[in-house]
Amino acid sequence: MRGSGIFSWRRFRAIISKEFVQMRRDRMTFAMMIGIPILQMVVFGFAINSDPKHLPTVILAADHSVFSRSIVTAMQNSGYFEIVKTVASEAEADLLLNEGEVQFVISIPEGFSRGLVRGERPALLLTADATDPSATSNALSAFRLLAETALARDLEGPLRHLRRSSPPVEIMVHARFNPAAITQYNIVPGLMGVVLTMTLVIITALAITRKRERGTMENLLSTPVKPMEVMFGKIVPYIIVGYVQMGVILLAGRYIFHVPMLGNLGLLLLVSLPFIAANLGVGLTFSTLARNQLQAVQMAFFFFLPSILLSGFMFPFRGMPPWAQHVGGMLPLTHYLRIVRGIILKGNSFAQILPNLWPIGVFLLVALSIGLTRYRRTLD
Amino acid sequence: MAEATPVIDVQELSKSFAGKTVVNKLSLRVRPGEIYGFLGPNGSGKTTFIRMLCGLLRPDAGSGVCLGFDIQKQADAIKPLVGYMSQRFSLYEDLSVRENLNFMARIYDLPKQHALVDENIERMGLGRFANQLAGTLSGGWKQRLALTACLLHQPRLLLLDEPTAGVDPKARRDFWDDIYRLSEQGVTSLISTHYMDEAERCHRLAYLSYGKLLVTGTADEVVAASGLTSWSVFGSNVHLLITQLKDVEGVEQVVPFGNTLHVSGHDADMLEHGLQPFMDGEYRWQKTAANLEEVFISLMQDREVA
Numbered sequence: 144m145r146g147s148g149i150f151s152w153r154r155f156r157a158i159i160s161k162e163f164v165q166m167r168r169d170r171m172t173f174a175m176m177i178g179i180p181i182l183q184m185v186v187f188g189f190a191i192n193s194d195p196k197h198l199p200t201v202i203l204a205a206d207h208s209v210f211s212r213s214i215v216t217a218m219q220n221s222g223y224f225e226i227v228k229t230v231a232s233e234a235e236a237d238l239l240l241n242e243g244e245v246q247f248v249i250s251i252p253e254g255f256s257r258g259l260v261r262g263e264r265p266a267l268l269l270t271a272d273a274t275d276p277s278a279t280s281n282a283l284s285a286f287r288l289l290a291e292t293a294l295a296r297d298l299e300g301p302l303r304h305l306r307r308s309s310p311p312v313e314i315m316v317h318a319r320f321n322p323a324a325i326t327q328y329n330i331v332p333g334l335m336g337v338v339l340t341m342t343l344v345i346i347t348a349l350a351i352t353r354k355r356e357r358g359t360m361e362n363l364l365s366t367p368v369k370p371m372e373v374m375f376g377k378i379v380p381y382i383i384v385g386y387v388q389m390g391v392i393l394l395a396g397r398y399i400f401h402v403p404m405l406g407n408l409g410l411l412l413l414v415s416l417p418f419i420a421a422n423l424g425v426g427l428t429f430s431t432l433a434r435n436q437l438q439a440v441q442m443a444f445f446f447f448l449p450s451i452l453l454s455g456f457m458f459p460f461r462g463m464p465p466w467a468q469h470v471g472g473m474l475p476l477t478h479y480l481r482i483v484r485g486i487i488l489k490g491n492s493f494a495q496i497l498p499n500l501w502p503i504g505v506f507l508l509v510a511l512s513i514g515l516t517r518y519r520r521t522l523d
Numbered sequence: 524m525a526e527a528t529p530v531i532d533v534q535e536l537s538k539s540f541a542g543k544t545v546v547n548k549l550s551l552r553v554r555p556g557e558i559y560g561f562l563g564p565n566g567s568g569k570t571t572f573i574r575m576l577c578g579l580l581r582p583d584a585g586s587g588v589c590l591g592f593d594i595q596k597q598a599d600a601i602k603p604l605v606g607y608m609s610q611r612f613s614l615y616e617d618l619s620v621r622e623n624l625n626f627m628a629r630i631y632d633l634p635k636q637h638a639l640v641d642e643n644i645e646r647m648g649l650g651r652f653a654n655q656l657a658g659t660l661s662g663g664w665k666q667r668l669a670l671t672a673c674l675l676h677q678p679r680l681l682l683l684d685e686p687t688a689g690v691d692p693k694a695r696r697d698f699w700d701d702i703y704r705l706s707e708q709g710v711t712s713l714i715s716t717h718y719m720d721e722a723e724r725c726h727r728l729a730y731l732s733y734g735k736l737l738v739t740g741t742a743d744e745v746v747a748a749s750g751l752t753s754w755s756v757f758g759s760n761v762h763l764l765i766t767q768l769k770d771v772e773g774v775e776q777v778v779p780f781g782n783t784l785h786v787s788g789h790d791a792d793m794l795e796h797g798l799q800p801f802m803d804g805e806y807r808w809q810k811t812a813a814n815l816e817e818v819f820i821s822l823m824q825d826r827e828v829a
């Protein structure tokens with residue numbers, strides 16, 4: 144009998160490799176591990192990436208001139224805007240926006256052409272229904288450019304000098320209903336946290352609840368194996384699974400959705416560990432509470448729903464009522480989202496993400512210790 | 524053999540679950556190389572006792588030595604020397620036969636694992652199933668695989684919890700041949716079973732009821748100690764007697780075996796007196812030794828009355 148100390152690496156490795164064989168054989172779980180990230184990328188990713196065109200637009204024009212006509216034509220030519228109506232009053236335009244009839248209102252104020260010719264830089268206002276910012280963001284950015292280029296063509300001859308005082312008009316964009324204006328870059332990194340939460344909690348809860356686990360434990364514990372080796376042997380493969388999922392999402396984010404990576408990748412991978420472990424702790428706890436696999440899945444969803452709804456993934460966190468913010472503040476996903484976005488999009492340093500790291504650490508300690516103590520008890 | 528240090532020597536071992544005593548001050552001594560039969564009705568605490576021996580459960584009270592190590596404090600030293608086969612199949616159903624055995628070999632940290640596993644697959648006749656998932660084996664072959672797995676590390680003590688439940692006669696014969704062979708090599712076995720023929724194959728027996736040890740000894744000793752007298756009745760229509768005999772004073776059990784009836788009771792004189800009226804007709808009567816089944820049934824009945 145060799146090496147039977149407190150913790151044997153040989154036995155630990157034996158357990159890990161056995162777990163992987165079982166994981167591979169459990170087609171359902173395996174499909175979930177790879178399928179969920181891909182499915183979510185497709186569903187969320189393409190919804191975001193799709194570049195909505197022909198968005199219904201209404202014109203509120205108090206000035207009819209060559210200039211306003213060119214602007215409207217240019218808007219239509221861009222493909223983003225489809226002029227569906229012309230209204231006379233602001234109240235009418237507002238009603239259309241409120242009811243969701245149109246996505247945009249383009250307001251050309253009275254005396255627009257006169258102001259333009261005099262070089263007074265008159266205002267050109269585009270009001271957007273930005274409830275779903277991913278729907279409007281491309282159109283909005285296109286608008287700024289096309290207004291300038293359209294006018295440039297009209298400002299010929301004696302008006303040529305106006306081109307230099309660029310831009311000749313003051314373009315104002317008013318995003319209604321969603322001031323936080325989440326962009327696609329915001330969502331893809333967020334997806335990483337969502338996928339990890341969803342799959343890790345469900346998979347661990349399921350895998351450990353499997354009926355056969357109970358019986359096999361009896362056999363395993365009559366051998367020289369130590370409980371620590373069993374527990375960590377069980378958890379480590381799922382940590383590796385979590386990192387594989389992260390890799391899939393990071394690669395897709397980089398090469399399919401062209402999300403920039405401003406921060407340190409190593410830092411991101413490192414600080415993801417407590418988040419992954421926290422989710423495993425939740426899954427482990429559920430597995431000790433659930434009597435069967437169905438219950439395990441139900442509990443996982445019970446945890447997953449508030450995570451996805453209150454973390455700031457679905458709705459802007461600051462737009463939520465205080466109670467929802469409090470609940471959200473306890474969930475690891477909320478903080479992880481901020482960390483991931485901070486690192487990927489803003490290039491945050493370790494010191495900058497620290498305020499969001501410790502709440503995950505606290506959650507991890509609580510979840511894992513409940514999970515492990517309950518798990519140990521099932522062995523007795 | 525009596526002088527050798529016992530392999531199992533426990534005193535007053537107790538265990539209760541949620542206030543219900545399941546093993547009650549059980550003392551047991553098993554000698555090296557002995558095949559020790561562990562009997563008792565369902566729920567009598569056999570599995571619980573065996574689990575305490577191999578360190579799966581912690582006894583509430585009592586003390587004991589197993590293979591020279593304290594069962595309370597040195598479970599880690601005992602585990603590598605013990606082969607435990609649980610009542611329920613507890614290997615991995617989603618691993619193949621070979622993968623299961625390889626895993627166990629790695630867990631016990633055995634040298635030359637692959638050669639060892641191959642050799643055991645060969646010896647136990649598992650070759651045909653080596654690459655089949657354990658979950659898809661038939662019940663008997665699962666038991667055989669479980670036995671192979673717990674013999675892999677050449678344990679000095681086997682704790683087998685109903686190892687032959689649901690196993691066909693040929694496989695049971697093979698199993699017992701293995702156990703006898705191991706016994707010759709000095710391996711001790713503690714085997715729980717509900718089969719009387721297997722109980723008779725054991726060197727010694729212990730009978731457990733409601734967590735209490737009622738009798739121990741060889742099969743003959745157990746029968747003798749029971750004080751049970753038995754009669755056999757032969758005849759073609761012997762079954763017609765069953766209901767009548769059950770009401771006779773002194774008769775405690777009437778058990779049919781095909782064309783034979785076994786009638787038994789504790790009070791020999793009263794029994795003989797009561798049976799006298801039936802002894803003149805078409806049936807042939809013969810006084811016989813009580814068998815183990817009658818002894819155990821009577822032990823069970825005694826407990827229920829008490």
Ligand SMILES: Nc1ncnc2c1ncn2[C@@H]1O[C@H](COP(=O)(O)OP(=O)(O)OP(=O)(O)O)[C@@H](O)[C@H]1O
Nearest residue numbers: 540541545563564565566567568569570571572610
């Ligand atoms: N973990 C447990 N928690 C609560 N009660 C238990 C536990 N394990 C066993 N028991 C109870 O202890 C009693 C003895 O169980 P045990 O399994 O030891 O019986 P057994 O003699 O092996 O029975 P069988 O012949 O049916 O296998 C039973 O009443 C059972 O319900």
Ligand SMILES: [Mg+2]
Nearest residue numbers: 569570610684
């Ligand atoms: Mg039992």
